[in-house]
Amino acid sequence: MKLGVDVLFEKQLDLLRGKRVGLITNPTGVDGALVSIIERFRAHAGVNLVALYGPEHGVRGNAQAGEFVDFFQDAQLGLPVFSLYGQALKLPTQPLENIDAMMREFDTQHTGKTVEHTMLCGVDVLVFDLQDVGTRVYTYIATMAYAMRAAAEAGIPFVVLDRPNPIGGVAMEGPILEYPAHSSFIGLYPVPLRHGMTAGELARLFNAKFLEKPVTLSVVAMEGWRRSDWYDDTGLAWVVPSPNMPTLDTATVYPGQVLLEGTNLSEGRGTTKPFEFFGAPWIDGYVLTCELKALGLAGATFRETWFAPTFSKWAGERCGGCQLHVTDRERFRSVTVVLAILQTIRRLYGAKLELHADYFDKVMGTASVRAEFERGDDYAAIAARWEAGLAEFARMRAEFLLYW
Numbered sequence: 001m002k003l004g005v006d007v008l009f010e011k012q013l014d015l016l017r018g019k020r021v022g023l024i025t026n027p028t029g030v031d032g033a034l035v036s037i038i039e040r041f042r043a044h045a046g047v048n049l050v051a052l053y054g055p056e057h058g059v060r061g062n063a064q065a066g067e068f069v070d071f072f073q074d075a076q077l078g079l080p081v082f083s084l085y086g087q088a089l090k091l092p093t094q095p096l097e098n099i100d101a102m103m104r105e106f107d108t109q110h111t112g113k114t115v116e117h118t119m120l121c122g123v124d125v126l127v128f129d130l131q132d133v134g135t136r137v138y139t140y141i142a143t144m145a146y147a148m149r150a151a152a153e154a155g156i157p158f159v160v161l162d163r164p165n166p167i168g169g170v171a172m173e174g175p176i177l178e179y180p181a182h183s184s185f186i187g188l189y190p191v192p193l194r195h196g197m198t199a200g201e202l203a204r205l206f207n208a209k210f211l212e213k214p215v216t217l218s219v220v221a222m223e224g225w226r227r228s229d230w231y232d233d234t235g236l237a238w239v240v241p242s243p244n245m246p247t248l249d250t251a252t253v254y255p256g257q258v259l260l261e262g263t264n265l266s267e268g269r270g271t272t273k274p275f276e277f278f279g280a281p282w283i284d285g286y287v288l289t290c291e292l293k294a295l296g297l298a299g300a301t302f303r304e305t306w307f308a309p310t311f312s313k314w315a316g317e318r319c320g321g322c323q324l325h326v327t328d329r330e331r332f333r334s335v336t337v338v339l340a341i342l343q344t345i346r347r348l349y350g351a352k353l354e355l356h357a358d359y360f361d362k363v364m365g366t367a368s369v370r371a372e373f374e375r376g377d378d379y380a381a382i383a384a385r386w387e388a389g390l391a392e393f394a395r396m397r398a399e400f401l402l403y404w
Contacts, residue, residue, distance in 0.1 A: 001222060001223060001224030001225050001229075001234050001235070001236075002032065002222060002223040002224060003031060003032055003161070003162070003163060003222055003236070004129070004160070004161035004162035004163060004200065004219075004220040004221060004222055005029070005030075005031045005037050005040070005129055005161045005220075006031050006032050007220050007221065007222065007223055008159075008161055008220045009031075009040065009044070012218075012220050013044075013046055013047070015125070015157075015159050015218055015220070016046070016047050016125060016127070016159070017046045017047075018046075018048075019048065019124035019125045020048050020050045020122055020123055020124045020125075021041065021047055021048060021049050021050060021051075021123070021124070021125055021126075021127055022050065022051040022052075022053060022119075022120065022123040022125070022126045022127065023037065023038065023041065023049060023051070023052055023053065023126075023127045023129065024052075024053040024054075024055065024084070024126065024127065024128045024129070024130065024143065024144070024147055025037055025038065025052065025053075025054075025059065025127075025128075025129045025130060026054060026055060026057065026058065026059055026060070026130060026241075027060065027239055027240070028129075028130055028131035028163075028239045028240075028241050029129040029130065029131075030239060032236065034237055034239070037129050037161070038052070038077070042077070049079065050079070050122055050123060051079060051080050051081075051082065051119070051122075051123055052074070052077070052079050052080070052081045052082070053081075053082045053083075053084050053115065053119070053126075053147070054081060054082070054083055054084060054085070055084050055085055055130060055139065055140050055143040056084075056085040056139045056140070056143070056242070057085070057242045057243060058083070058085070059081050071083050082115075082119045084113060084114070084115060084143050084146070084147070085113060085139070085143075113139075113142070113143065113146060113185050114146045114149070114150060115146060115147050115149075115150035115151075116150075117150070117153065117154060119150075120150060120151070120154045120156065123154075123156060124156055125156055125157050125158075125159060126147060126150075126151045126156060126157070126158050126159070127158075127159045127160075127161065128144050128147060128158065128159065128160045128161065128199070128203075129160075129161040129163075130143075130144070130163075130199065130241075131163050131166075131239065131241045132163070132165065132198070132199045132202075132241075133166055133167070133241055133245060133251040133254060134165045134166055134167040134168075134194060134195065134196070134251065134255070135193060135194055135195075135251075135254050135255045135258060136174075136177065136186075136187045136191055136192065136193050136194075136195055136365065137186040137187055137193070137258055137363050138241075138254075139185060139186060140199070140241075141188075141199065141202055142185050142186070142187075142188050144160070144199060144202070144203060144206075145188050145189070145206050145210075145211075148203065148206060148207065148211060148215045148217070149211060149212075149213070149215075151215045151216075152211060152213040152214060152215035152216075153213065156216075157215070157216040157217070157218065158203075158215045158216065158217050158218070159217075159218045159219075159220065160199055160200045160203045160217070160218070160219045160220065161220050162198050162199060162200035162201075162219055162220060162221050162222050162402070163198065163199060163222070164198065164222065164225050164229060164231055164234055164236070165196065165197060165198050166230065166231035166248055166251045167194070167230060167231075167248075167251055167252055167255075167329075168196065168227065168228060168229065168230050169196045169197060169198065169201075169226075169227035169228070169229075169401075169403060170196055170227050170228055171194065171196055171330075171333075172192050172194055172195060172196045172390050172393065172394065173192060173193055173194035173255055173256070173333055173334065173335040173336070173386075173390075174192045174193030174194060174255065174256075174335040174364070174365070174386060175192065175193070175364060175365055175366045175368070175369060175385075175386050175389060176190050176191065176192050176365065176366075176386075176389040176390070176392075176393055177189065177190045177191060177192075177365030177366070178190070178365060178366045182361060182362060182364075182365050182366055182367070184362045186362055186363060187362065187363070187365050188210075189205075189206060189209075189210045190365075190393075191205075191393065192365075192386070192389070192390055192393055193255050193256075193335055193363075193364070193365065194255040194334070194335065196227075197397060197400075197401070198222075198225075198402070198403070200219035200220075200221060200402060201219075201397070201400050201401055201402055201403075203217060203219060204217065204219060204400040204402075205397060205400040208400065209396075219402065221402045221403075222403070225403050226403060226404065227401075227403050227404060230248070230329070231248050231251075232248055244269055244274040244275070245274075246272075246274070249276060249326065250273075250274060250275050250276065252326050252329055252332070252334070253275050253276055253324050253326065253334050253337075254275050254334070255334040255335055256333075256334030256335040256336070256337050256338035256339075257275040257276075257278065257324065257334060257338055258275065258363060259335070259338050259342075259360065259363050259364065260275075260278055260338065261359065261363065262355060262356050262359040262360030262361075262362075262363050262364075263342070263353065263354060263355050263356065263360065264280065264313065264353065264354040264356075265278055265279065265280050265313070265321075265345070265353070266278060266279055266280060266307075266309055266312070266313045266314045266319050266321070267313075268307070268309070269309060269311065269312035269313070270309030270310040270311040270312045270315060271307050271309055271310070273323060276323050276324050276325075277305055277307050277321060277322075277323055278321050278322060278324070278341070279305070279306075279307065279319040279320050279321015279322065280314060280319050280320070280321065280352075281314055281317045281318060281319055281320070282320075282349060282352050283319065283320040283321050283345070283348075283349065284320050285304040285305055285306055285320035285321050285322060286304050286320075287348065288302075288304075288320070288321060288322055288344065288345065288348065289302045289303065289304040289322050291344050291347075291348065292322060292340070292341065292344055295340055295344070297336075297337050297340055298328070298331040298332065298333065299326060299327055299328035299329060299330070299331035299332030299333070300324060300325065300326060300327060300332055300337050301325050301327050302322040302323070302324060302325065303322060303323045303325060304322060305321055305322055305323045306318060306319065306320055306321070307319055307321070324337070324341075333383070335383065336379060336380070336383040339369075339373065339379035339382055339383065340379045342373065342379075343373065343378070343379045346373075355370060355373075355374075357370060369382060372385075
């Protein structure tokens with residue numbers, strides 16, 4: 001298969017020829033041979049690269065989740081590098097015990113995440129080349145939407161170089177975000193938690209349905225990618241999209257396990273298995289594992305584990321918990337599984353499990369799921385209520401799909 005960046009250079013370079021190019025990218029912006037798009041642009045006489053823009057984690061991917069990313073002038077490249085994650089809002093220094101609360105607050109804010117009009121001075125076309133992971137809350141998609149808005153206001157075209165949805169383009173999970181009540185930087189528009197779309201397809205959807213002023217949009221589609229393909233079906237090397245997304249296994253469990261960020265459970269940040277490990281100091285890993293395995297959740301099994309995160313929640317404290325293993329990824333439904341996990345922990349440990357209401361609801365995209373969970377509804381019954389919304393979303397998205 002061929003990535004959008006490879007198709008661009010082979011067939012569609014006229015989109016950029018003779019124009020001053022601004023590029024939104026990070027270490028995932030590589031071609032099929034792992035050559036950086038920045039280097040390919042700089043080496044090609046037909047491309048005049050004049051500015052770089054970095055999402056959360058930065059152009060170099062060296063900033064942790066929620067970390068302020070500053071503007072800088074890259075001495076080696078001779079280019080300005082604009083931050084699209086905190087440029088206008090620098091976080092204050094906080095005591096360590098408040099750091100997770102601070103990140104939850106910052107991560108949902110719109111301030112400091114948009115492309116300011118001054119960042120587009122001298123730019124004729126804006127190009128987006130980032131690897132998404134298939135979950136609504138992953139912030140690269142919000143960055144894309146904000147950049148599309150800015151390009152529309154500036155009257156310049158926007159080009160998306162498409163990449164695979166690493167967890168496939170068929171299955172969808174979770175509730176549809178209630179818009180605009182629960183719109184935030186970790187979920188702008190009414191799409192499900194696991195959306196089953198590529199960045200290019202989402203751009204087409206956003207442009208037609210949600211942007212107040214549509215942008216002149218071009219999506220350079222991949223060649224040879226099928227909706228049923230997972231990332232390891234493509235033959236492409238996995239480039240880490242962000243510091244806590246080290247493998248395809250991480251991306252597979254992420255649509256549900258990211259909800260643990262809205263609780264007082266460790267979601268495994270600060271370990272070698274973020275989002276696969278989960279637990280807390282007050283959990284007995286053996287007991288929890290036995291209870292979860294007894295549920296017989298489709299496509300999943302659990303293994304007792306003990307860990308001490310090096311940062312984030314419960315840093316330096318020994319946590320009991322589990323590792324979530326996916327045994328059949330076609331049957332596995334991460335959002336349903338995480339509800340089963342939370343329901344089991346609540347049954348075993350009661351009020352020791354805390355939900356951070358606002359953030360949990362922002363991640364879920366609705367307050368109804370938390371309300372149903374708090375009143376004791378069964379996890380399967382909660383998940384069943386999403387099906388009508390997912391079916392409607394499938395019908396709505398159909399005209400914007402590029403792959404079959």
